[in-house]
Amino acid sequence: MIENTDAAVLSRLRDFLATAQLPDGGRLPPERDLAESLDVGRSALRKALATLQAEGVVWRHVGKGTFTGERPIDTVADINAMVHRTNPLEVMGARIAFEPEVARCAALNATPSQIAELRSAMLKAQQAPTWRLYEQWDNRLHRLIGEASQNSLLLGLLDTLNAVRRAVTWGRLRDTPVRPPPDHHSFEEHARIVDAIANRDGSAAADAMRRHLRSVEGHMRDVR
Amino acid sequence: MIENTDAAVLSRLRDFLATAQLPDGGRLPPERDLAESLDVGRSALRKALATLQAEGVVWRHVGKGTFTGERPIDTVADINAMVHRTNPLEVMGARIAFEPEVARCAALNATPSQIAELRSAMLKAQQAPTWRLYEQWDNRLHRLIGEASQNSLLLGLLDTLNAVRRAVTWGRLRDTPVRPPPDHHSFEEHARIVDAIANRDGSAAADAMRRHLRSVEGHMRDVR
DNA sequence: TACCCGAACCAATTCTGCATTGGTTCGCTT
DNA sequence: AAGCGAACCAATGCAGAATTGGTTCGGGTA
Structure with missing residues (x-):
C-alpha cells in the first residue's frame, strides 16, 4: 500500500x-x-x-x-485605454518628443535601399492628387523612417503611437478632390528630413523632424 | 453586346x-x-x-x-510579440532614444510635488539594502519621470517599453544580499537628472538621462 | 467526522476538418 | 493575342468536437 x-x-x-x-x-x-x-x-x-x-x-x-516556470506576461499595450486618456494635443506632444529621436536612429542605421524607399515615398506624397492619398504616403514615410532605425522595439512603439493617433483623429480625414498645394510646407520639411538621413546626420534629421512636427502642430491649431 | x-x-x-x-x-x-x-x-x-x-x-x-481602404498596419501592440522580436541591445537603444526626451518633457511640466517625489524615490534607491530593492526604486524613479511629463501617451509608451524591458531581461534579477556600493555610478547620474528637472532645464535633463542610460549600457556589456 | 476518490458538469481553450478566397496555371475559344 | 472557364494551391475563416483546469456532489473509507 x-x-x-x-x-x-x-x-x-x-x-x-x-x-x-x-x-x-x-x-x-x-x-x-x-x-x-x-x-x-x-x-x-x-x-x-x-x-x-x-x-x-x-x-x-x-x-x-x-x-x-512562471506565467508569461500577458500585458498588451491597451491602445483603447490610451485613446480614452489622451487628446490630440498630447498626441502631438508625444510625436514631437519621440519621432525626432527615431529619425536620428534612422540616420545612423538606414540601409541605402531604405533611403531610396524614403525618397520614393516622399515623391509619392508630393504628387498625391488628393489629401487622402497625401496622408497615406505621409504615414508611409513616417513608418519607413521607423523601419530605417533598424530597431524593432522603436518601430513597435511608433506603431503604437500611430495607432493611438489615428484613433484620436478619427473622422478628420480630408477626402476633398482638392490636392495639397505645390508649396505645402510639409514638402520641403520632408525633403530636409530625408536628406539628413541620407547624409547620415543624426542631429540634423532629429532637428528637421522636430521642425516638421512643430509646423504640423501649428497648422493643426490654425485649422480649428 | x-x-x-x-x-x-x-x-x-x-x-x-x-x-x-x-x-x-x-x-x-x-x-x-x-x-x-x-x-x-x-x-x-x-x-x-x-x-x-x-x-x-x-x-x-x-x-x-x-x-x-488601406491595408491596416500590422500593429503589434502585443508586448509578447515585441519581446520575441527584440533583444537587450535594442531595448537599451530604444531607452536611450526615448527616455531622455521624456525627461525633457518632465523638466518642462513637472509639478513641485512630483519633483519632491522624484527626490524621495532617488534617496530610497540610494539607501536600498539589496540590489533587488535598488532596481525596484530605480524603476519607480524612471516611471515618476514619465508621470511628470504630464503626457499620458508618453507615459503609456514608457510603460510599454518597460514591460518589454522586464520581459527581455528576465532572470537577470540580482537578488544577492549585497547592496549597491555607495559610489555606484547611477547615484550621481540620478541626482543630475532630478536636479535638471527641478531647475526646469529640459536640455540638461535630457543630457543627464542620456548619459545615465549610456552608463548603464556600458555596465551591461561589462557584466557579460 | 474528516478525508479522498470517482464521476459529472462547466467554461475557456485548442484541435480538426471543411468551406472560402485570392493567386496561379492550363487548355480552349474568339 | 487575349479573355474565358476550369482546376488546383496555399492561406484563412469557421463551426463543431475534443481537451483541460476548476468545481460540485455523492459514496466510500479510515
Missing part, C-alpha cells in the same frame, strides 16, 4: 517533474492522466499542484494546461 | 464600388461572385482589381478577401 498523504503526493509530483526533464515553460500531462500515472486521486493531485503553483514552480490555465 | 475592354471593366467596377456604399474597410464580394455579377471573366476582373489595389483604393489577402 502506498501512502497518499499530502506530503507523499507532493513529493512524488516533484519526483515526476525532476524525472520528466521538461524544457522551461514545457507542459505537464493533463491532470487526469497525471493522477492516474501517479496512482492518486485527482483532488489530491490538484492540492499538490496548487502548492507548486503557489511556489511559482508551475502555472495553470483553464483549457491550456499546466506549465513549468 | 457589352464591351469588356480593360477600361470598361475598370469603370464598371468603380461604379459597383460607388453603388455598394461599402463602409470604410468593408469587404467586397469574392472575385468569383463579383466576376459573375459584372458579367466579366475572373482574369479581367482581377486586372481591374490590381489597378484599384495599386491606387490604394482596395487591398487584398489570400483567404481573407478584398477590402476597401
Whole structure:
C-alpha cells in the first residue's frame, strides 16, 4: 500500500517533474492522466499542484494546461485605454518628443535601399492628387523612417503611437478632390528630413523632424 | 453586346464600388461572385482589381478577401510579440532614444510635488539594502519621470517599453544580499537628472538621462 | 467526522476538418 | 493575342468536437 498523504503526493509530483526533464515553460500531462500515472486521486493531485503553483514552480490555465516556470506576461499595450486618456494635443506632444529621436536612429542605421524607399515615398506624397492619398504616403514615410532605425522595439512603439493617433483623429480625414498645394510646407520639411538621413546626420534629421512636427502642430491649431 | 475592354471593366467596377456604399474597410464580394455579377471573366476582373489595389483604393489577402481602404498596419501592440522580436541591445537603444526626451518633457511640466517625489524615490534607491530593492526604486524613479511629463501617451509608451524591458531581461534579477556600493555610478547620474528637472532645464535633463542610460549600457556589456 | 476518490458538469481553450478566397496555371475559344 | 472557364494551391475563416483546469456532489473509507 502506498501512502497518499499530502506530503507523499507532493513529493512524488516533484519526483515526476525532476524525472520528466521538461524544457522551461514545457507542459505537464493533463491532470487526469497525471493522477492516474501517479496512482492518486485527482483532488489530491490538484492540492499538490496548487502548492507548486503557489511556489511559482508551475502555472495553470483553464483549457491550456499546466506549465513549468512562471506565467508569461500577458500585458498588451491597451491602445483603447490610451485613446480614452489622451487628446490630440498630447498626441502631438508625444510625436514631437519621440519621432525626432527615431529619425536620428534612422540616420545612423538606414540601409541605402531604405533611403531610396524614403525618397520614393516622399515623391509619392508630393504628387498625391488628393489629401487622402497625401496622408497615406505621409504615414508611409513616417513608418519607413521607423523601419530605417533598424530597431524593432522603436518601430513597435511608433506603431503604437500611430495607432493611438489615428484613433484620436478619427473622422478628420480630408477626402476633398482638392490636392495639397505645390508649396505645402510639409514638402520641403520632408525633403530636409530625408536628406539628413541620407547624409547620415543624426542631429540634423532629429532637428528637421522636430521642425516638421512643430509646423504640423501649428497648422493643426490654425485649422480649428 | 457589352464591351469588356480593360477600361470598361475598370469603370464598371468603380461604379459597383460607388453603388455598394461599402463602409470604410468593408469587404467586397469574392472575385468569383463579383466576376459573375459584372458579367466579366475572373482574369479581367482581377486586372481591374490590381489597378484599384495599386491606387490604394482596395487591398487584398489570400483567404481573407478584398477590402476597401488601406491595408491596416500590422500593429503589434502585443508586448509578447515585441519581446520575441527584440533583444537587450535594442531595448537599451530604444531607452536611450526615448527616455531622455521624456525627461525633457518632465523638466518642462513637472509639478513641485512630483519633483519632491522624484527626490524621495532617488534617496530610497540610494539607501536600498539589496540590489533587488535598488532596481525596484530605480524603476519607480524612471516611471515618476514619465508621470511628470504630464503626457499620458508618453507615459503609456514608457510603460510599454518597460514591460518589454522586464520581459527581455528576465532572470537577470540580482537578488544577492549585497547592496549597491555607495559610489555606484547611477547615484550621481540620478541626482543630475532630478536636479535638471527641478531647475526646469529640459536640455540638461535630457543630457543627464542620456548619459545615465549610456552608463548603464556600458555596465551591461561589462557584466557579460 | 474528516478525508479522498470517482464521476459529472462547466467554461475557456485548442484541435480538426471543411468551406472560402485570392493567386496561379492550363487548355480552349474568339 | 487575349479573355474565358476550369482546376488546383496555399492561406484563412469557421463551426463543431475534443481537451483541460476548476468545481460540485455523492459514496466510500479510515
